[in-house]
Amino acid sequence: MPETDLTLLREAAEEAGKIALRYWKNAPExxxxxxxxxxxxxxxxxxxxxxEDALRTARPDYGWLSEESVxxxxxxxxxxxxxxxPIDGTRAYLQGDGGFAHALAVTKxxxxxxGVVHMPALGMTYSAVLDGPAMLNGxxxxxxxxxxxxxxxxxxxxxxxxxxxxxxxxxxxQRHFRSSLAWRLCLVAEGRFDATISMRPAWEWDTAAASLxxxxxxxxxxxxxxxxxxxxxxxxxxxxxxxxxxxxxAAFLDELAVLPG
Numbered sequence: 001m002p003e004t005d006l007t008l009l010r011e012a013a014e015e016a017g018k019i020a021l022r023y024w025k026n027a028p029e030x031x032x033x034x035x036x037x038x039x040x041x042x043x044x045x046x047x048x049x050x051x052e053d054a055l056r057t058a059r060p061d062y063g064w065l066s067e068e069s070v071x072x073x074x075x076x077x078x079x080x081x082x083x084x085x086p087i088d089g090t091r092a093y094l095q096g097d098g099g100f101a102h103a104l105a106v107t108k109x110x111x112x113x114x115g116v117v118h119m120p121a122l123g124m125t126y127s128a129v130l131d132g133p134a135m136l137n138g139x140x141x142x143x144x145x146x147x148x149x150x151x152x153x154x155x156x157x158x159x160x161x162x163x164x165x166x167x168x169x170x171x172x173x174q175r176h177f178r179s180s181l182a183w184r185l186c187l188v189a190e191g192r193f194d195a196t197i198s199m200r201p202a203w204e205w206d207t208a209a210a211s212l213x214x215x216x217x218x219x220x221x222x223x224x225x226x227x228x229x230x231x232x233x234x235x236x237x238x239x240x241x242x243x244x245x246x247x248x249x250a251a252f253l254d255e256l257a258v259l260p261g
Contacts, residue, residue, distance in 0.1 A: 005059075005080075006129050009104040009116040009209075012054050016047045016102040017120025020087060024121065025096045039090050044068050047086035047102065055082050055104075062106070065236055067205045073234075081107045081232040085205040088117075089180030098122050103182040105208035110230040115209030117182045126186045126213045134189050134217035141190040143218045147247035149173050149255060155184040155196040165199050167257050185210035185243050189217035195244035197252060199224065204236035211243075220249040224256055 023043035030041035048068040056064060059082070063075025066084040075081050082105070087093055089100035098121030105115040117126040126136050133140040146152055149171040154160075156175055163169050176193065178184050184196040185207065202223075208231050211221040221229050224240030242252050 003114075003129055003132075005106045005114040006116065006127060008055065008058055009106065009114055010118070010125065010127060012051055013102045013104050013116045013118035013125065014120075015054065016051055016086065016104075017118055019043070019047050019050055020093070020100070020102070021120050024093060028094070030090075030094055039094060040068065041087075041090060041094060043093065044087045044090060048084070051084055051086060051102075051104070055084075063232065065204065065232065067203065071236075075232060076234060078232075079108060080113075083107055083112075083204050083208040083231060083236075085182065085209075088182045088206055089178070092179035097179065099178050099180055099183060101180045101182045103180075103205065103209040105212065105231070107208065107231040110232060112208050112212040112231060115212040117186050117209050117213060119180075119183065126189070126210070128213045128216040130212065132216065134213045134215075136186075136190055141217050143189055143214075143245050144191040144194060145245055145247070146194045147245075147251065149248065149251050152194040152248065155187060155193050156198065157200070159199045160197060162199075165257055165259075166255055168255065171255055181206040181241075182210040185214045185219075185221070188243055189214045189219060195248055195252065196241065197224070197243070197256075198241035200240065202238045202241045204231050204233070204238070207238065207241065214243050218245060219243050220246055222249070222253075225258060226253045 063078030063081035085103040093100040113130045152173045154173040223238040
């Protein structure tokens with residue numbers, strides 16, 4: 001049941017936080033994964049090992065997809081699947097910034113049914129199940145209702161300021177950034193920002209848990225062409241990201257260029 005899985009995810013995320021904080025600001029060994037995949041640290045791997053052991057022991061019939069594990073195609077035939085980012089925002093983590101998260105989700109038939117985004121350094125835990133509200137530390141959250149891009153506070157990277165990404169030039173939003181993509185979705189879910197968009201491909205482990213939290217807070221979560229996000233795909237990646245309330249989402253969809261390929 002999603003509620004039972006949510007408890008399992010929450011407890012595992014809290015244990016992950018304890019491990020991460022032991023390494024945090026203590027110069028953990030780190031290296032670049034290459035091919036533009038960014039950095040990874042011994043803390044990422046320690047958290048991943050704990051999560052894989054705890055979650056797969058508790059649910060041995062569930063599939064497993066994690067940024068820091070070798071992909072096992074058996075997940076594609078599983079009814080349920082864990083989708084995990086052991087530390088989302090590793091760059092922030094290595095810089096001593098508290099804006100890193102543990103993102104844990106359970107999917108069924110391509111949909112997220114339970115999700116937790118835990119931020120141990122900030123004392124924040126976002127969570128949701130498929131038929132329940134979006135929560136932050138046990139209190140329900142909802143997004144805002146801003147409908148226009150002009151003046152909107154948007155979490156995104158510098159790539160979004162490239163005019164080639166837009167049909168009619170870069171619209172007048174205010175750009176902000178957070179290293180953790182999962183946290184960006186959650187910040188929009190609680191109304192602290194108006195939207196988050198990504199022009200780059202978005203990996204499932206970055207978006208799965210937070211997409212459910214965003215949806216249960218009243219947001220639309222799609223790729224940059226407006227297609228709903230689906231999870232536990234053979235290639236676990238979406239073509240960009242638009243996350244905003246329905247009216248603002250439609251405005252972004254109308255302005256974003258459709259790129260070849």
